[in-house]
Amino acid sequence: MKKTLACFFLLxxxxxxxxxxxxxxxxxxxxxxxxxxxTLYGDPAAAQGLTAHIPAQYQHHLFWNxxxxxxxxxxxxxxxxxxAIQKEEPPQEREPFLEMNNQIWYGYDSExxxxxxxxxxxxxxxxxxxxxxxxxxxxxxxxxTYPLQLGLExxxxxxxxSQDVFLSESIDxxxxxxxxxxxxxxxxxxxxxETMEISVGKSTDGxxxxxxxxxxxxxxxxxxxxxxxxxxxxxxxxxxxxxxxxLVDVSQIKDGFGIYCLPFDSTSEGEDSSFPLLxxxxxxxxxxxxxxxxxxxxxxxxxxxxxxxxxxxGMYVITVIDRDTMEAVQRLEVGKISAESMAFxxxxxxxxxxx
Numbered sequence: 008m009k010k011t012l013a014c015f016f017l018l019x020x021x022x023x024x025x026x027x028x029x030x031x032x033x034x035x036x037x038x039x040x041x042x043x044x045x046t047l048y049g050d051p052a053a054a055q056g057l058t059a060h061i062p063a064q065y066q067h068h069l070f071w072n073x074x075x076x077x078x079x080x081x082x083x084x085x086x087x088x089x090x091a092i093q094k095e096e097p098p099q100e101r102e103p104f105l106e107m108n109n110q111i112w113y114g115y116d117s118e119x120x121x122x123x124x125x126x127x128x129x130x131x132x133x134x135x136x137x138x139x140x141x142x143x144x145x146x147x148x149x150x151x152t153y154p155l156q157l158g159l160e161x162x163x164x165x166x167x168x169s170q171d172v173f174l175s176e177s178i179d180x181x182x183x184x185x186x187x188x189x190x191x192x193x194x195x196x197x198x199x200x201e202t203m204e205i206s207v208g209k210s211t212d213g214x215x216x217x218x219x220x221x222x223x224x225x226x227x228x229x230x231x232x233x234x235x236x237x238x239x240x241x242x243x244x245x246x247x248x249x250x251x252x253x254l255v256d257v258s259q260i261k262d263g264f265g266i267y268c269l270p271f272d273s274t275s276e277g278e279d280s281s282f283p284l285l286x287x288x289x290x291x292x293x294x295x296x297x298x299x300x301x302x303x304x305x306x307x308x309x310x311x312x313x314x315x316x317x318x319x320x321g322m323y324v325i326t327v328i329d330r331d332t333m334e335a336v337q338r339l340e341v342g343k344i345s346a347e348s349m350a351f352x353x354x355x356x357x358x359x360x361x362x
Contacts, residue, residue, distance in 0.1 A: 012199065015264075019215055035045070035227065038301060040071060040073050040081075040083055040085040040091050042073075042075050042081055042083040044077070044081045051077070052273055054077040054078075055077065055078050055079075056076070056077070056078065057076070057077050058074055058075065058076045058077075059074070059075045059077070060072070060073070060074055060075075061073040061074075061075060062096075062114065064096065064109050065093055067090070067093040067095060067096075068089065068090055068091070068093060068094075069087075069088075069089055069090075069282065070087070070090070071085055071086070071088075072085065072086045072090040072309045073085040077266070082283075083117075084086075084119060093223055094124070101160065102236070103105050103160050103161050103236035103241070104158075104159075104160050104164060104234050104236065105158070105159050105160075105161075105232060105234040105236070105243045105269065106156075106157070106158040106159075106231045106232050106234070107155055107158075107189070107193065107230055107243075107245065108155070108156040108158075108229075108230050108231075108232075109153035109154065109155065109156075109195070109229065109230040110153075110154050110156035110229065111123055111146070111153075111154070111215065112231060121149070122149050122150060122154070123138045123146075123149055123150075123205075125149060126144050126148075126149050126205060127205055127207060127218055130142055130205060130206075130207050131207045131209060131215065134207055134208075134209045135209070136209055136210065136211050136212065136213045137209065137210065137211040137219075138208075138209060139206060139208045139209075140206065140208075140209075141204055141205065141206035141207075141219075142204070142205065142206055143202050143203070143204045143223060144202060144203060144204075145199070145200075145201070145202050146197050146198070146201045146202070146203065147197045147198070147199050147201065150195060150197045151197065151226065152195055152196055152259075152287055153195045153196075153197055153228070153230065154169075154190075155169075155186075155189055155190055155193060155230075156168070156169040157185075157189055157243075158192075161236060161241060161271060161274070161283075161284075162236075162238075162239070163271055163272065163283040163284070164270075164282075164283050164284055166182060168185070173251065174278040181282035181284075181286075184286055185284055185286045188286045188287075188289055189289070191261070192260065192261045192262075192289055193260055193261075194259040194260060195228075195255055195257065195259070196255075196256045196259065197228075198226055198227065198228055198249065198253075200225050200226050201225055201226060201227045201244070202225040203221065203222060203223060203225075204220065204221040204222075205218070205219070205220050205221075206218065206219045206220070206221075207219075212280055215298045226249050226250055226251040226253055227249060227250050228249045228250070228255045229250065230245055231245060231246055232244070232245045233245070233301060233302070233303050233304040234304060235304045235306045235313060236306075237306060237310045237330070238271045238273050239270060239271065240268050240269065240270040240271065241265050241268070241269045241270075242266055242267070242268050242272070242292070242304060242313055243266070243269070243304065244265065244267065244295065244300060244301050244304055244315070245264045246300055246303075247264065247297035248300060254297055254298070257297050260291075262290055263290070263291050263294055264290035264291075264294070264295055264297050265291045265292070265293050265294040265295040266291070266292055266293040266294065266295065266304065266313070266315065266328075267289065267290065268288075268290055268291075268292040269285070269286075269288070269289050270283060270284075270285040270288045271283045271284045271285060272284075272285065284346075290292070292333045293313075293315075293328060293333050295315075296300060297315055299317040299318065300317060300318035300319075301315075301316075301317055301321050302316040302317055302318060302323075303315075303316040304316070307327075310330065311329070311330055311331075312327050312328060312329060312330060312336070313327075313328040313330060314326075314328075315328060318344055321341070321343055321344065322340050322341070322342065322343060322344065323340075323341040323342055323344035324338060324339065324340055324341065325338075325339040325341060326338050326339075327339070336338060
Protein backbone atom coordinates (compact mmCIF):
# COMPACT_ATOMS: atom_id res chain seq x y z
CA MET A 8 0.00 0.00 0.00
CA LYS A 9 2.79 2.41 0.92
CA LYS A 10 4.58 1.48 -2.31
CA THR A 11 1.44 2.20 -4.31
CA LEU A 12 0.96 5.61 -2.68
CA ALA A 13 4.63 6.44 -3.25
CA CYS A 14 4.32 5.55 -6.94
CA PHE A 15 1.10 7.59 -7.21
CA PHE A 16 2.68 10.72 -5.73
CA LEU A 17 5.78 10.20 -7.86
CA LEU A 18 3.70 10.04 -11.03
CA UNK A 19 1.63 13.03 -9.86
CA UNK A 20 4.80 15.06 -9.28
CA UNK A 21 6.16 14.04 -12.68
CA UNK A 22 2.89 15.00 -14.39
CA UNK A 23 2.80 18.35 -12.58
CA UNK A 24 6.41 18.98 -13.49
CA UNK A 25 5.77 18.09 -17.13
CA UNK A 26 2.71 20.33 -17.23
CA UNK A 27 4.66 23.19 -15.71
CA UNK A 28 7.45 22.70 -18.26
CA UNK A 29 5.00 22.70 -21.17
CA UNK A 30 3.20 25.73 -19.77
CA UNK A 31 6.52 27.52 -19.33
CA UNK A 32 7.49 26.85 -22.95
CA UNK A 33 4.10 27.89 -24.34
CA UNK A 34 3.80 30.98 -22.13
CA UNK A 35 7.32 32.11 -23.02
CA UNK A 36 6.22 32.47 -26.66
CA UNK A 37 3.12 34.50 -25.80
CA UNK A 38 4.49 37.78 -27.17
CA UNK A 39 6.99 36.48 -29.73
CA UNK A 40 5.19 37.75 -32.85
CA UNK A 41 7.19 37.41 -36.04
CA UNK A 42 6.68 39.95 -38.85
CA UNK A 43 7.63 38.92 -42.39
CA UNK A 44 8.07 41.78 -44.84
CA UNK A 45 7.27 41.28 -48.54
CA THR A 46 7.45 44.18 -51.00
CA LEU A 47 4.57 43.97 -53.48
CA TYR A 48 5.16 47.37 -55.09
CA GLY A 49 6.63 50.75 -54.23
CA ASP A 50 9.92 51.71 -52.59
CA PRO A 51 10.42 50.17 -49.11
CA ALA A 52 12.73 53.05 -48.20
CA ALA A 53 9.75 55.41 -48.38
CA ALA A 54 8.25 53.60 -45.38
CA GLN A 55 11.37 54.10 -43.26
CA GLY A 56 10.36 55.01 -39.71
CA LEU A 57 6.62 54.38 -40.14
CA THR A 58 4.96 52.40 -37.36
CA ALA A 59 1.85 50.26 -37.88
CA HIS A 60 -0.30 49.26 -34.90
CA ILE A 61 -1.74 45.75 -35.35
CA PRO A 62 -4.28 44.49 -32.77
CA ALA A 63 -5.32 40.81 -32.67
CA GLN A 64 -7.39 38.60 -30.38
CA TYR A 65 -8.53 35.00 -29.98
CA GLN A 66 -12.03 34.22 -28.71
CA HIS A 67 -11.98 37.42 -26.64
CA HIS A 68 -9.63 35.79 -24.10
CA LEU A 69 -6.18 36.31 -25.65
CA PHE A 70 -5.13 39.77 -26.87
CA TRP A 71 -2.03 40.92 -28.72
CA ASN A 72 -1.05 44.49 -29.64
CA UNK A 73 1.89 44.73 -32.02
CA UNK A 74 3.72 47.87 -33.07
CA UNK A 75 5.67 47.21 -36.27
CA UNK A 76 8.28 49.79 -37.28
CA UNK A 77 9.44 49.62 -40.89
CA UNK A 78 13.04 50.10 -41.95
CA UNK A 79 16.04 48.20 -43.29
CA UNK A 80 15.36 45.71 -40.52
CA UNK A 81 11.66 45.76 -39.71
CA UNK A 82 11.12 45.45 -35.97
CA UNK A 83 8.06 44.48 -33.96
CA UNK A 84 7.19 44.89 -30.29
CA UNK A 85 4.20 42.97 -28.93
CA UNK A 86 2.28 43.23 -25.67
CA UNK A 87 0.12 40.29 -24.57
CA UNK A 88 -2.89 40.04 -22.28
CA UNK A 89 -4.94 37.08 -21.06
CA UNK A 90 -8.43 37.58 -19.68
CA ALA A 91 -10.17 34.70 -17.88
CA ILE A 92 -13.48 36.40 -18.66
CA GLN A 93 -14.38 37.10 -22.27
CA LYS A 94 -13.63 40.75 -22.91
CA GLU A 95 -15.35 42.49 -25.78
CA GLU A 96 -13.42 45.16 -27.57
CA PRO A 97 -15.26 48.50 -27.62
CA PRO A 98 -16.90 48.99 -31.03
CA GLN A 99 -15.07 51.41 -33.27
CA GLU A 100 -17.05 54.43 -34.32
CA ARG A 101 -17.73 54.44 -38.03
CA GLU A 102 -16.79 57.48 -40.07
CA PRO A 103 -19.70 59.50 -41.57
CA PHE A 104 -20.94 57.88 -44.77
CA LEU A 105 -23.54 57.64 -47.52
CA GLU A 106 -24.62 54.22 -48.79
CA MET A 107 -26.78 53.29 -51.76
CA ASN A 108 -27.92 49.71 -52.33
CA ASN A 109 -30.09 48.22 -55.04
CA GLN A 110 -32.88 47.01 -52.82
CA ILE A 111 -34.88 43.95 -53.83
CA TRP A 112 -37.53 42.96 -51.30
CA TYR A 113 -38.05 39.22 -50.88
CA GLY A 114 -41.20 37.56 -49.62
CA TYR A 115 -44.88 36.95 -50.17
CA ASP A 116 -47.43 39.76 -50.05
CA SER A 117 -51.06 38.93 -50.85
CA GLU A 118 -51.75 42.54 -51.83
CA UNK A 119 -48.61 43.03 -53.96
CA UNK A 120 -49.13 44.85 -57.23
CA UNK A 121 -45.54 45.24 -58.44
CA UNK A 122 -41.93 44.20 -57.93
CA UNK A 123 -40.69 40.92 -56.53
CA UNK A 124 -43.63 40.49 -54.12
CA UNK A 125 -45.82 40.31 -57.24
CA UNK A 126 -43.66 37.44 -58.56
CA UNK A 127 -44.21 35.60 -55.27
CA UNK A 128 -47.94 36.25 -55.51
CA UNK A 129 -48.08 34.84 -59.05
CA UNK A 130 -46.18 31.72 -57.98
CA UNK A 131 -48.40 31.33 -54.93
CA UNK A 132 -51.54 31.51 -57.13
CA UNK A 133 -50.10 28.75 -59.35
CA UNK A 134 -49.26 26.48 -56.41
CA UNK A 135 -51.77 23.73 -55.44
CA UNK A 136 -52.89 23.57 -51.81
CA UNK A 137 -50.69 21.44 -49.58
CA UNK A 138 -47.61 21.69 -51.78
CA UNK A 139 -44.44 23.66 -52.48
CA UNK A 140 -43.44 25.27 -55.74
CA UNK A 141 -40.49 27.18 -57.23
CA UNK A 142 -39.50 28.92 -60.45
CA UNK A 143 -36.71 31.00 -61.95
CA UNK A 144 -37.72 34.54 -62.84
CA UNK A 145 -36.10 37.42 -64.72
CA UNK A 146 -35.91 40.53 -62.54
CA UNK A 147 -36.41 42.62 -65.68
CA UNK A 148 -40.00 41.33 -65.81
CA UNK A 149 -40.72 43.03 -62.47
CA UNK A 150 -38.38 46.03 -62.35
CA UNK A 151 -37.34 48.47 -65.07
CA THR A 152 -34.65 50.05 -62.88
CA TYR A 153 -33.08 48.95 -59.62
CA PRO A 154 -34.99 50.24 -56.57
CA LEU A 155 -32.71 52.02 -54.11
CA GLN A 156 -32.08 51.88 -50.39
CA LEU A 157 -30.38 55.01 -49.10
CA GLY A 158 -28.46 55.22 -45.82
CA LEU A 159 -26.88 58.42 -44.52
CA GLU A 160 -24.81 59.13 -41.41
CA UNK A 161 -23.71 62.77 -41.43
CA UNK A 162 -22.72 65.02 -38.52
CA UNK A 163 -26.01 66.93 -38.98
CA UNK A 164 -28.36 64.15 -40.12
CA UNK A 165 -28.81 60.35 -40.21
CA UNK A 166 -31.48 58.13 -41.74
CA UNK A 167 -32.19 54.96 -43.70
CA UNK A 168 -34.71 55.21 -46.51
CA SER A 169 -36.10 52.55 -48.81
CA GLN A 170 -38.90 52.20 -51.33
CA ASP A 171 -41.39 50.73 -48.87
CA VAL A 172 -40.75 53.57 -46.41
CA PHE A 173 -41.08 56.10 -49.23
CA LEU A 174 -44.50 54.69 -50.13
CA SER A 175 -45.75 54.87 -46.53
CA GLU A 176 -47.84 57.77 -45.29
CA SER A 177 -45.66 58.42 -42.23
CA ILE A 178 -42.52 59.49 -44.08
CA ASP A 179 -41.27 63.02 -43.49
CA UNK A 180 -41.92 65.27 -46.54
CA UNK A 181 -38.28 66.39 -46.70
CA UNK A 182 -37.07 62.77 -46.58
CA UNK A 183 -39.61 61.85 -49.26
CA UNK A 184 -38.24 64.61 -51.48
CA UNK A 185 -34.67 63.42 -50.86
CA UNK A 186 -35.49 59.80 -51.68
CA UNK A 187 -37.44 60.82 -54.80
CA UNK A 188 -34.49 62.94 -55.94
CA UNK A 189 -32.11 59.97 -55.62
CA UNK A 190 -34.48 57.60 -57.41
CA UNK A 191 -34.92 60.03 -60.28
CA UNK A 192 -31.20 60.83 -60.42
CA UNK A 193 -29.90 57.24 -60.34
CA UNK A 194 -31.90 55.43 -63.00
CA UNK A 195 -30.01 52.16 -63.50
CA UNK A 196 -31.79 49.63 -65.76
CA UNK A 197 -31.99 46.07 -64.46
CA UNK A 198 -29.79 43.60 -66.35
CA UNK A 199 -31.79 41.72 -68.97
CA UNK A 200 -30.11 38.42 -68.04
CA GLU A 201 -30.35 38.75 -64.23
CA THR A 202 -32.42 35.92 -62.75
CA MET A 203 -33.21 34.43 -59.38
CA GLU A 204 -35.10 31.42 -58.06
CA ILE A 205 -38.08 31.94 -55.77
CA SER A 206 -40.14 29.37 -53.88
CA VAL A 207 -43.35 29.28 -51.85
CA GLY A 208 -45.26 26.77 -49.71
CA LYS A 209 -49.07 26.59 -49.45
CA SER A 210 -51.02 24.85 -46.67
CA THR A 211 -53.79 22.34 -47.28
CA ASP A 212 -56.38 25.02 -46.60
CA GLY A 213 -54.77 27.40 -49.12
CA UNK A 214 -52.85 29.60 -46.69
CA UNK A 215 -49.29 30.84 -46.93
CA UNK A 216 -46.68 28.61 -45.24
CA UNK A 217 -43.26 29.74 -46.42
CA UNK A 218 -41.29 31.59 -49.06
CA UNK A 219 -37.67 31.55 -50.10
CA UNK A 220 -35.20 32.68 -52.70
CA UNK A 221 -31.91 31.57 -54.17
CA UNK A 222 -29.26 32.77 -56.55
CA UNK A 223 -28.66 31.42 -60.04
CA UNK A 224 -25.59 31.39 -62.27
CA UNK A 225 -26.76 34.45 -64.17
CA UNK A 226 -24.98 37.79 -64.07
CA UNK A 227 -26.12 40.31 -61.46
CA UNK A 228 -25.39 43.83 -60.28
CA UNK A 229 -24.79 44.68 -56.61
CA UNK A 230 -24.63 48.43 -56.01
CA UNK A 231 -21.74 49.33 -53.70
CA UNK A 232 -20.99 52.93 -52.72
CA UNK A 233 -17.82 54.61 -51.48
CA UNK A 234 -18.10 58.03 -49.84
CA UNK A 235 -16.17 60.85 -48.20
CA UNK A 236 -17.96 63.30 -45.91
CA UNK A 237 -16.53 66.81 -45.49
CA UNK A 238 -17.79 69.53 -43.14
CA UNK A 239 -20.33 70.81 -45.67
CA UNK A 240 -20.85 68.09 -48.29
CA UNK A 241 -20.78 64.37 -49.01
CA UNK A 242 -18.97 63.05 -52.08
CA UNK A 243 -19.73 59.53 -53.26
CA UNK A 244 -19.31 57.15 -56.19
CA UNK A 245 -20.05 53.53 -57.08
CA UNK A 246 -18.51 50.79 -59.20
CA UNK A 247 -20.36 49.97 -62.44
CA UNK A 248 -19.14 46.37 -62.83
CA UNK A 249 -21.42 43.36 -62.56
CA UNK A 250 -20.55 40.08 -60.89
CA UNK A 251 -19.29 38.67 -64.22
CA UNK A 252 -17.18 41.78 -64.95
CA UNK A 253 -19.65 43.29 -67.41
CA LEU A 254 -20.84 46.89 -67.15
CA VAL A 255 -24.24 47.97 -65.93
CA ASP A 256 -25.99 50.64 -68.04
CA VAL A 257 -25.18 54.04 -66.47
CA SER A 258 -26.28 56.13 -69.45
CA GLN A 259 -29.57 57.15 -67.80
CA ILE A 260 -27.95 58.70 -64.70
CA LYS A 261 -28.64 62.41 -64.59
CA ASP A 262 -25.46 64.43 -65.34
CA GLY A 263 -23.58 61.23 -66.18
CA PHE A 264 -21.46 58.67 -64.35
CA GLY A 265 -18.88 60.00 -61.91
CA ILE A 266 -18.34 61.37 -58.42
CA TYR A 267 -21.53 62.84 -56.96
CA CYS A 268 -21.99 65.54 -54.35
CA LEU A 269 -24.78 66.10 -51.83
CA PRO A 270 -24.17 69.39 -49.96
CA PHE A 271 -25.64 70.05 -46.51
CA ASP A 272 -25.95 72.91 -44.06
CA SER A 273 -23.37 72.26 -41.35
CA THR A 274 -24.90 74.95 -39.09
CA SER A 275 -28.26 73.18 -38.85
CA GLU A 276 -28.63 71.61 -35.39
CA GLY A 277 -31.46 70.90 -32.99
CA GLU A 278 -35.05 69.77 -33.42
CA ASP A 279 -36.25 73.20 -34.56
CA SER A 280 -33.71 73.49 -37.37
CA SER A 281 -34.68 73.18 -41.02
CA PHE A 282 -33.85 70.07 -43.07
CA PRO A 283 -30.06 70.25 -43.43
CA LEU A 284 -29.58 68.34 -46.70
CA LEU A 285 -29.58 70.52 -49.83
CA UNK A 286 -31.42 68.01 -51.99
CA UNK A 287 -31.85 70.34 -54.96
CA UNK A 288 -28.04 70.61 -55.30
CA UNK A 289 -27.41 66.88 -55.77
CA UNK A 290 -25.10 66.73 -58.80
CA UNK A 291 -22.31 64.94 -60.65
CA UNK A 292 -19.17 66.97 -59.92
CA UNK A 293 -16.43 64.87 -61.53
CA UNK A 294 -16.84 62.56 -64.57
CA UNK A 295 -15.53 58.99 -64.42
CA UNK A 296 -14.99 56.22 -66.93
CA UNK A 297 -17.27 53.32 -65.90
CA UNK A 298 -14.59 50.87 -67.11
CA UNK A 299 -12.39 51.93 -64.18
CA UNK A 300 -12.98 49.90 -61.04
CA UNK A 301 -13.84 52.18 -58.13
CA UNK A 302 -12.03 51.10 -54.95
CA UNK A 303 -12.38 53.96 -52.49
CA UNK A 304 -12.91 57.69 -52.05
CA UNK A 305 -11.28 59.61 -49.19
CA UNK A 306 -10.49 63.15 -48.07
CA UNK A 307 -7.13 64.73 -47.36
CA UNK A 308 -6.68 65.74 -43.69
CA UNK A 309 -7.38 69.41 -44.46
CA UNK A 310 -10.39 68.47 -46.67
CA UNK A 311 -8.99 70.46 -49.59
CA UNK A 312 -8.56 67.38 -51.80
CA UNK A 313 -10.46 64.24 -52.71
CA UNK A 314 -8.43 61.05 -53.17
CA UNK A 315 -10.03 58.70 -55.68
CA UNK A 316 -8.72 55.12 -55.64
CA UNK A 317 -9.26 53.06 -58.80
CA UNK A 318 -8.02 50.02 -60.63
CA UNK A 319 -7.20 51.14 -64.17
CA UNK A 320 -5.75 48.70 -66.72
CA GLY A 321 -4.50 46.50 -63.89
CA MET A 322 -2.83 49.40 -62.08
CA TYR A 323 -3.72 50.77 -58.65
CA VAL A 324 -4.18 54.50 -59.25
CA ILE A 325 -4.80 57.40 -56.84
CA THR A 326 -6.21 60.55 -58.44
CA VAL A 327 -5.93 63.73 -56.35
CA ILE A 328 -8.84 66.11 -57.02
CA ASP A 329 -8.96 69.73 -55.86
CA ARG A 330 -12.29 70.35 -54.11
CA ASP A 331 -12.51 74.02 -55.12
CA THR A 332 -12.16 73.40 -58.86
CA MET A 333 -13.09 69.68 -58.97
CA GLU A 334 -10.17 69.12 -61.31
CA ALA A 335 -7.48 66.47 -61.05
CA VAL A 336 -4.17 67.93 -59.84
CA GLN A 337 -2.18 64.69 -59.58
CA ARG A 338 -2.37 61.10 -60.74
CA LEU A 339 -0.29 58.48 -58.94
CA GLU A 340 0.24 55.00 -60.36
CA VAL A 341 1.07 53.03 -57.23
CA GLY A 342 1.67 49.71 -58.98
CA LYS A 343 0.03 46.62 -60.38
CA ILE A 344 -2.89 45.26 -58.40
CA SER A 345 -4.83 41.99 -58.62
CA ALA A 346 -8.48 41.36 -57.90
CA GLU A 347 -7.49 39.52 -54.71
CA SER A 348 -5.56 42.48 -53.30
CA MET A 349 -7.97 45.29 -54.18
CA ALA A 350 -9.52 45.53 -50.71
CA PHE A 351 -7.92 47.73 -48.07
CA UNK A 352 -9.23 49.40 -44.94
CA UNK A 353 -7.51 52.66 -44.18
CA UNK A 354 -5.32 55.23 -45.92
CA UNK A 355 -2.99 57.61 -44.15
CA UNK A 356 -1.74 60.76 -45.85
CA UNK A 357 1.52 62.18 -44.54
CA UNK A 358 3.78 64.97 -45.72
CA UNK A 359 4.18 64.08 -49.39
CA UNK A 360 3.26 60.38 -49.14
CA UNK A 361 0.41 57.89 -48.68
CA UNK A 362 0.49 54.78 -46.51
